[in-house]
Amino acid sequence: MDGFVTLYIFILAAITGYEITSKAPSKLHTALMSGASLINAIVLIGAMIVMGQAETTIETMIGFMAVMLAAANAVGGYLMSADIFKLFTNSDKSEGGRQ
Amino acid sequence: MTDITHSISQNITQIVYLVSALLFIFGLKKMTSTLTARKGLTYTVVGLVIAVLITFFHHQVNSNFLWMTIAMIVGAALAFYLSTGVKSTETPKMIALFTGLGGGTAAAIAAVELIKMGFPVETKPTDTAKVLAVSGALLGSVCFSSSLVTFAKLNGSIKGTINFPMQQWVNTFILVIAVTFGAAIVLNNYQLEVTQLILFFVLALLFGILLTIPMNQADMPIFIPLLNVFSGLAIGFVGYVLLNPAMMIAGLLVAAAGLKLTLSFAKSMNRSIPAVLFGTGSLINQQSSGGSINSNKAARELQSDDAAMMMAFAQNIIIIPGYGMAAAQAQHKVWEMSKLLINNGVNVRFAVHPVAGRMPGHMDVLLAETGIPYDAIHDLNEINGEFKSADVVLLIGANDTTNTSARTDQNSPIFDMPILNADQAKNIIVIKRGKGTGFSDIDNPLFYQENTGMLYGDAESVLSKVVNELKNI
Numbered sequence: 316m317d318g319f320v321t322l323y324i325f326i327l328a329a330i331t332g333y334e335i336t337s338k339a340p341s342k343l344h345t346a347l348m349s350g351a352s353l354i355n356a357i358v359l360i361g362a363m364i365v366m367g368q369a370e371t372t373i374e375t376m377i378g379f380m381a382v383m384l385a386a387a388n389a390v391g392g393y394l395m396s397a398d399i400f401k402l403f404t405n406s407d408k409s410e411g412g413r414q
Numbered sequence: 415m416t417d418i419t420h421s422i423s424q425n426i427t428q429i430v431y432l433v434s435a436l437l438f439i440f441g442l443k444k445m446t447s448t449l450t451a452r453k454g455l456t457y458t459v460v461g462l463v464i465a466v467l468i469t470f471f472h473h474q475v476n477s478n479f480l481w482m483t484i485a486m487i488v489g490a491a492l493a494f495y496l497s498t499g500v501k502s503t504e505t506p507k508m509i510a511l512f513t514g515l516g517g518g519t520a521a522a523i524a525a526v527e528l529i530k531m532g533f534p535v536e537t538k539p540t541d542t543a544k545v546l547a548v549s550g551a552l553l554g555s556v557c558f559s560s561s562l563v564t565f566a567k568l569n570g571s572i573k574g575t576i577n578f579p580m581q582q583w584v585n586t587f588i589l590v591i592a593v594t595f596g597a598a599i600v601l602n603n604y605q606l607e608v609t610q611l612i613l614f615f616v617l618a619l620l621f622g623i624l625l626t627i628p629m630n631q632a633d634m635p636i637f638i639p640l641l642n643v644f645s646g647l648a649i650g651f652v653g654y655v656l657l658n659p660a661m662m663i664a665g666l667l668v669a670a671a672g673l674k675l676t677l678s679f680a681k682s683m684n685r686s687i688p689a690v691l692f693g694t695g696s697l698i699n700q701q702s703s704g705g706s707i708n709s710n711k712a713a714r715e716l717q718s719d720d721a722a723m724m725m726a727f728a729q730n731i732i733i734i735p736g737y738g739m740a741a742a743q744a745q746h747k748v749w750e751m752s753k754l755l756i757n758n759g760v761n762v763r764f765a766v767h768p769v770a771g772r773m774p775g776h777m778d779v780l781l782a783e784t785g786i787p788y789d790a791i792h793d794l795n796e797i798n799g800e801f802k803s804a805d806v807v808l809l810i811g812a813n814d815t816t817n818t819s820a821r822t823d824q825n826s827p828i829f830d831m832p833i834l835n836a837d838q839a840k841n842i843i844v845i846k847r848g849k850g851t852g853f854s855d856i857d858n859p860l861f862y863q864e865n866t867g868m869l870y871g872d873a874e875s876v877l878s879k880v881v882n883e884l885k886n887i
Contacts (some may be wrong), residue, residue, distance in 0.1 A: 318542050321542070321654055321662070324659060324662050324663060324666075325650060325662065325666050328650075328662065328663040328664075328665075328666035328667050328670070329666045329667070329669065329670040330670070331439055331667060331670070332442065332666065332667035332668065332669065332670030332671040332674070333670040333671070333673065333674050335439070335442050335443050335446060335671065336442075336446070336670070336671040336674035336675060337674055338446050339445070339446035340446075340793060341678070341682065341768045341774045341775055341793050341794075342448075342766065342774075342775050342778035342788075342791060342793055343445065343446060343447070343448065343451065343775055343778075344675055344678070344679070344768075344773065344774040344775035345505060345506070345509075345771070345773055345774065345775035345776045345778070345779055346445060346451060346775060346779070347442070347445050347446065347671065347675065347775075348509055348638065348639055348642065348672075348675055348773070348775075349505070349509050350441070350442060350445045350454065350455060350458060351442070351639075351642050351646075351668045351671045351672060351675075352509050352512050352513045352516070352642060352668075353455075353458055353459075353462070354438045354441070354442065354458055354461075354462075354664050354667065354668050355512075355513060355516035355517075355642070355645050355646065355649060355664075355665075355668050356462055356516060357434070357438070357461075357462065357465060357649065357660060357661055357664040357665070358516050358519045358520055358523070358645075358649045358652075358661065358665075359462075359465075359466055359486075359519070360431075360465050360466060360469040360472075360658065360660065360661065361519070361520070361523045361649070361652055361653065361656050361658060361661050362519050362522070362523060363466070363469045363470070363472070363475060363482060364469065364472055364474050364475055364656055364658070365522075365523050365526045365527070365656075366475075366478050366481070366482050366485070367469075367472065367474060367475025367476055367477060367478060367479075367482065368474045368475065368476060368477070369477070369478060369526070373529070374526050374529065374530075375478060375481065377522050377525055377526050378478070378482075378522075378526060379481055379482075379485045380485075380522050381519045381522035381523055381526075382482055382485035382486060382489065382519075383485040383486070383488050383489040383492070384489060384515045384516075384518045384519045384522065385489065385515070385516065385519040386485065386486040386487075386488075386489025386490050386493070387489040387490070387492045387493040387496075387512070387515050388489075388493075388512050388513075388515040388516040388519065389462060389466075389489075389490075389493075390489065390490040390493035390494065391492075391493035391496060391497055391508065391511070391512040391515070392512045392516075393459060394493065394494070394497040395497065395500075395505060395508050395509060395512065396455055396458075397455065398502065398505075399502075399505065399779055400451055400452050400454075400455045401452075402779060402782040402783055402788075403448045403449075403451045403452055403782075403788065
C-alpha cells in the first residue's frame, strides 16, 4: 500500500473519531469508552489472519494467544457495553436495571 | 477459473471490511446520543460479526481453523468468567482490562509479522511496514501490561502508588533502550536476531508496568481512555502491516476518540496529562492551605425530620450525588425518596459533575440503573444556572464538586476547577459520612454557610430515616 494513501486513511479516520467524540455529552462518556473498547476488538480479524497462515509452531502458538485475547476483548467489551447501553431505554420505564 | 473465483472472493472480503468500518463510524456516532446509543451498539456488533465471519473465507486464512475456533471459545469463556458478577461501580476497571487485551493482541500480531519479516520468503518488507510493525508492537505491549496494572489498582490488588528514587529517569531510560532495540530491528537487513526481539518485547512490557505504578488512583479515569489511544494506534499500525484497511480505520477511530476523552476528562478534573502520567501534583498528596481557615467554625447540624420537612414543602429540589453515595450503595434509597417527593408535586432534578463518579458519565450510569430517568439527570453546564431558583439542594457524599474554594482560593489544589453552584440555592442539605474532610482532604466553605445544614451518617441509613419521615408527613 502506498505510504501517502496510508497517511490519508489514518488522518481521515482519526479526524472522524475525534469529531464524533467531541459532540458527545459528558453523561455518555463512560458508554462511549466502553463502545470504543468494543470497536477495538476488530483486531480479532488480524489475529485470525496471522493464525490462518501460520507455518511454524511458534507462529501458531502466538497466533492462538492473539485470537484468544482478541475474542476476550470482543466478548468482554460486548458484555460491558450491553450492560451500560441497556440503561438507555425510554424514560417511562422507571423500574428496571440490575439488582 | 480458480483465479477468477479467487479474485471475486477477495473483492467480497474487501467490501465486507469496508461495510464493517462504516458500521463502526456510524455506530460510534449513534453512541453520542441517549436516544440512539443502543442502535449504535447494534451497528458495532454487526460490524464486528460480519468482519469475523468473512475472515474465515479470507484468502490468507488457510489452516488452523480448529485451533482458531478453540482459541475463540476459550477467549469468550474467559471474558464471561471475568464479567460475571461485576457491579456497575466497577465498570472502569473492566473497560481498562478489555482494552488492554486488544492492545496485547496487536502486539502478538506484530511479533509474528516481525518474525516473518526477519526471514522474508518472497517479497521483502518495506521500511514503512517495518517501522509500523515495531511501533505497533511497542504501543500494544505497553498498553497490555499497563492495563493489567490499572486493573489491579482499581481492583485494590495494588494499593496506593509505588515510588522509587529517580523513577522518571529510570522509566525514560528503559523506554529509550526499548526504542533503540526497536530501531535496530527495523535497520537489521532481514537478519532477525531473536534475542533482540525478545528483549524488545520484555522492555516494552516492563515500561508499561513502570509507567502505571506511580499513578494516583484518582487519576486513573484520565488514563483509561489513553489506553484506548495506545491500543487503537497499535491496531491501526498492525492493520497496515496486514494490508487490512478495516483495522486501520477502526484503530485510528478508537485512538482519536480515546484522545478526545482523555483531554476532556483531564479538563473537567483540572489535571494536566503530564501530571497524570508522572503522578505529580495530585489532589490527594497536596496539603490544602484552605483547610485551616474554617477549622474553628462549626457547621450547623440537622436532624432527618427537619430535612424531610424542608424537602416536602419545597418546589424545586436539586440532588447532587457524589462518589460517597455510590460507595454506600445508596442510589436506590435516593430514587425511593425522589419518587415520594415527585408524587407530592416537587420538581426533583439531579446535577452530576463530570468527576462525580469514577470517570465522567459513570455517575449517570449508576443513577440510571436504579430507574432514575435520564431526562432528570443534568450535567454541569445544563443545570448551573438553575441553582438560584432551587429551594433545596441535597448533597449526598459530594464535596469537591461543590467546593467554593475552587472559585476564590488561589492556593487551593482545585482552584479553577468548574464546580456546581450549590451555594446559590436557598437551602442546602449535606449528607456526609463524618465530620472530617473528604476524598481530597479539602475543607468546603459551603458547609459553613448559614443556610447549610449537615446530616451526619452513612448515606443509606440517613436516607432511610428521611424516607420514613416523608411517609409520615
